[in-house]
Amino acid sequence: MYDVYIIESLQVGDWYKGFTEDYEKRFIQHNNGESTFTSTKRPCKLIFVQVFTSKQLALQQEKKLKHCNRKYLQWLIHQRINLLLDV
Structure with missing residues (x-):
């Protein structure tokens, strides 16, 4: 399975769109600063x-x-x- 996701920077309000095979793991990586785009915009919220x-x-x-x-x-x-929405 493959996931397309959107996360929101709670610091600046930007939305990041991405693709992964494991959205939960990837979201953790974003919030840990392991993504160039979101590393300075943490914390993030998974919205889609x-x-x-x-x-x-x-x-x-x-x-x-x-x-x-x-x-x-x-x-x-x-x-x-x-x-x-089902969670």
């Missing part, structure tokens, strides 16, 4: 996870999300595809 069965589809979705505006992303995080 979408699961894919193929790496290709997940990478396509990640690329798409990186070009979407914030209004669309705000809408997206409240949709049923967000794994975090």
Whole structure:
């Protein structure tokens, strides 16, 4: 399984979109400063996870999300595809 995720910097409000095979592990890495983009913007909050069965589809979705505006992303995080809504 492959995950596309969005995290929010609680310090500056930026949103980071990424792709991984283990979103929980990757989120911990972001909050530990192990990611260049988020290392100076911690703490972070995980706000969206979408699961894919193929790496290709997940990478396509990640690329798409990186070009979407914030209004669309705000809408997206409240949709049923967000794994975090079931938690």
